Amino acid sequence: MFAAYFDCPGGPENLYMKEVMKPSPGQGEVLVKVSASALNRADLLQRRGKYPPPEGASDILGLEAAGSVAGLGPGCRGRWKMGDAVMALLSGGGKIQEGETVLIHAGASGVGMAAIQLVRLAKAIPIVTAGTQEKRKATANAGAAAGFNYKNEDFSEKVLEFTQGSGVDIILDCVGGSYWEKNLNCLSTDGRWIIYGLLSGGEVHGDLLARLLSKRASIHTSLLRSRDKEYKERLVRAFTEDALPYFSGGASPRLQPLVDSVYPLHKIAEAHRVMEENKNIGKIVIEMPVCFKKGPLL
Ligand SMILES: NC(=O)c1ccc[n+]([C@@H]2O[C@H](COP(=O)([O-])OP(=O)(O)OC[C@H]3O[C@@H](n4cnc5c(N)ncnc54)[C@H](OP(=O)(O)O)[C@@H]3O)[C@@H](O)[C@H]2O)c1
Structure with missing residues (x-):
């Protein structure tokens, strides 16, 4: 599979597309065939060597993914099946009240x-x-x-x-x-x-x-990436119940993913540059050729 890669920390020019080993899903994990990812400021920090992945997490760049289930780890059968459409965020205290x-x-x-x-x-x-x-x-x-x-x-x-x-x-x-x-x-x-x-x-x-x-x-x-799997699962469940219905169907108000631009994976350096220069409004999406990731799912 292909992934965005860098050999030494530094600027966007260090990024390139590399063929890497396909991961295999562990206990409670599924393998996702990624069709698109999106940039996150954390990717820029990671590229500069200032935000290493937590222990046990993949060192492949990219925290966000959407795609389909392409493999099931132990404990996933019955809950997920091959080909299910999924999105993933890899890797308190502010409950808002009405009127605030x-x-x-x-x-x-x-x-x-x-x-x-x-x-x-x-x-x-x-x-x-x-x-x-x-x-x-x-x-x-x-x-x-x-x-x-x-x-x-x-x-x-x-x-x-x-x-x-x-x-x-x-x-x-x-x-x-x-x-x-x-x-x-x-x-x-x-x-x-x-x-x-x-x-x-x-x-x-x-x-x-x-x-x-x-x-x-x-x-x-608050930091998301270093949280344990249980916390992320609770977050994913809450998002699935409280927010996901507002992206489709008749629920109001309607939530919309706001996309600034879409780049193919081989132009990842250009996409990082746009974000680093504070030019984007909303998300920068990265389209994948073929890629796999492990992580908690929506
Ligand atoms: N804690 C977590 O778990 C978590 C998770 C995801 C993201 N984050 C953090 O959330 C932040 C936003 O991420 P993102 O991916 O949404 O970013 P983004 O789309 O790249 O947007 C960041 C924007 O912040 C503004 N900015 C940059 N430097 C600034 C400065 N020194 N002072 C004031 N404004 C500045 C710029 O907009 P203007 O043109 O308006 O200045 C820039 O476009 C990042 O700090 C990221 O690390 C945290």
Whole structure:
């Protein structure tokens, strides 16, 4: 089978398509014939050698996959059959209540565009930050109630204006260090600040703890890749029950996968470059020739 590969950590130019051994599925796993994958910022970090796969996980680049079941490991018979269409994500603390306001940073990112729709599904109010007017427009189309360009305005002031001074209940933050002070300016009393990425780095200079305490606010952090199989299975089950019905059929509101662009696997370096330059709005999809992966399934 073919996979995106690099021999030494570095830039997108190190990537190439390589023929590798087909994996065999272990206990409770199925083998998936991958027809498409999608880029994730974690792939860029892994390529640079800054995010190694957790122990026991495949070292093949790519965390997301859609395809069909092509092999069954022990314990899978009865649950899955050959040819079943599947999608997979390989490898708390922020339960949203109806009516809450949620500030989503990098609103036009792959994660951000999905988060806007899921916040709407929870009957809460998504507002976003984004770096261009085009991205703000795209987030509004996806359901954002307001959007602020963090490059030419102070998003915390705008958020306070929008919430009439009370601040947001939740911040979904993949930016980290450079936003800490503005985040605390516009987080409500008892608000939850959920950190799931550190695009600007993790260093904080200032009185973070005092500011946090004065608002009785809490910080939650989340990483998916290093979670155990049981956690991922629970997550997949919850997503299957709570979100999947909204992608098809008559359920409303309708959830939509928002695709920025599609690249064939042999152009993987180009796709990484587009993401690294912050050009994508939504997901970058990678089309596979023939590929297999193991992991928890939807
Ligand atoms: N914790 C987890 O389990 C988990 C899982 C998946 C993804 N993630 C994280 O989620 C984040 C988004 O991933 P993605 O794949 O959706 O990303 P993406 O589509 O590549 O979008 C990222 C966007 O973030 C903005 N950005 C980049 N650097 C920034 C900076 N220094 N300050 C402010 N904004 C910046 C850019 O948009 P603008 O033009 O608007 O600036 C960029 O397009 C990444 O940090 C990723 O590592 C975490």
